Amino acid sequence: MKKHNFSAGPSILPQEVLQKSAEAILDFNGMGLSLIEISHRSKDFVEVINEARATVKRLMNLSDEYDVLFLQGGASLQFAMVPFNLLKLGGKAAYTDTGVWASGAIKEAKKLGTVDIIASSKEDNYTYIPKDYTVGTEYDYFHCTSNNTIYGTQIKDFPAVDSLMVCDMSSDIFSRELDFSKFDLIYAGAQKNMGPAGATLVVVKKEILGKTGRDIPSYLNYQLHVDKESMLNTPPVFSIYASLLTLQWLENNGGIAAAEKRNKAKAELLYNEIDRNPLFKGFCNVEDRSLMNVSFQLTEESMKEKFDNAWKSAGISGLNGHRTTGGYRASLYNALPIESVQVLVEVMKSL
């Protein structure tokens, strides 16, 4: 039986993506060769990576001022790459601290220069999104995390800032309509809304690069990846191909606008049950609730065994909360069908 997969990442992918990926591993494009045993410089793979880059730009409605890269190392490597490429020698950057990952980004930037944490919800266990702050021109860039997977918080209105704007969208990329042209650099690990682990999406406004005066390690230098059309070295072939399939699935199903509608319907269904059912409570501030990750807890710990048995019996998987928060976390990424949320809500009602 296929499970109802609420995993926080790596996470559910469309069934047709899994099917086509498996086929490509056995024989790609009828070549008599596997996708994973051909040169990354072969015509067949160059078409894959170029189409993946073009599809990202179409979905985000971005002009040719932007370039799209598929790198490796996850958001964790981006935490270092962003300051290497954007934090000038002697300059400073503004960060918001909204969770473990935001905090990880801050730690890496501090190794290269001055970092001002201009807003933080750390004191309150990251249960809300700070809102009242401004970012002046004295900063080389502003960095925020759009969605905080662990706590289930999400920025609804991005601040207007006077510096460059950088955003880690690892856990909600492609989940809702945004004016992506407000951002100068966006990055995201693939393994939530875009594809399997192993690829990292970077969308960058080209004119912002090359201004720090730093001698950047080559793999960490966005400009070199731009110059080589995301093929500075052997790219993560399989992860990029499966990401392309996922992006095509998204485009064929109404793009980001339609995905947002589906995601809102799923989130509403689950939050309504959490608010209605006295056995459950949400983890974070209501107005900051994420459409992607619903963090919640039991109000009576004695119900834990019964609830755990019930959702496991219903074929649900990946519902345990992060080790730092405990409780439960239902991740409602693009590929999760509303039927899976209905099954979870039925289980919650049945307690």
Added chain:
Amino acid sequence: MKKHNFSAGPSILPQEVLQKSAEAILDFNGMGLSLIEISHRSKDFVEVINEARATVKRLMNLSDEYDVLFLQGGASLQFAMVPFNLLKLGGKAAYTDTGVWASGAIKEAKKLGTVDIIASSKEDNYTYIPKDYTVGTEYDYFHCTSNNTIYGTQIKDFPAVDSLMVCDMSSDIFSRELDFSKFDLIYAGAQKNMGPAGATLVVVKKEILGKTGRDIPSYLNYQLHVDKESMLNTPPVFSIYASLLTLQWLENNGGIAAAEKRNKAKAELLYNEIDRNPLFKGFCNVEDRSLMNVSFQLTEESMKEKFDNAWKSAGISGLNGHRTTGGYRASLYNALPIESVQVLVEVMKSL
């Protein structure tokens, strides 16, 4: 028809690895979930990565003084990670320049300190392996490239050095018996002899770490990866799984010793034909010929169309030489059966 795949990388993998990888994408371990949509911290995946690490140690006959990591970013990121982790502030490193990739490694190390190129075959278009050099204790480490894919040269006898010994084995790892305990750090992109693109193997003697005085970006810090058992962040799940399958295939087929025998037989067959057939000549010095990549050229350029048509008609793929050398390159990685070499030799004889 399945092709005879001589691709230089990404390259041929055992058919059973492709089959099992495709199955795992549809349903992993009978879980009702795909390998690529489960948490990397799930029991099922933790077993994969730990078994992959253990298998590497068994195959290389290494003690617990060593740790095995599966990272991202390819050898290109290792070019930077090695000096970040081993080149002391104010220290110096010794490098050999034996090709484009060695030269890339040198470039990255120079960004962090003093690099002495103690041996080079650059002046002779990298057609041989330099041999008469020593490495003294004044160096923090010595770096060499065991096999030079583009030119088809390979180090047969590693030098005795008085510093730490670091080796890029990207294109001949697991292809021949070596005393791996002579090395302090070995790295290799997976996409030649170990698995699909997207994972990078690092084997490191733990006691050498933490001595440079540098504030290393976290993802670039080997010690953090060691501390987190190669799960500092989400690893490249699919590439690691397919690498494990390839390592198991190798172990089940006699390990490195048996692979070396097969590789020698394949290389001998092809080099014999190159030397016998007046239409062909090898690219590099005979004594430095690689068992993995056979670079060769036509002696009469007028035969090019006929030869190209002949090998393509025989179902051979991936035989074109690198753009910097031209000519032909037959990569004979572990998974290539001798039958494919026989087909190529027959084509060469038939001209």
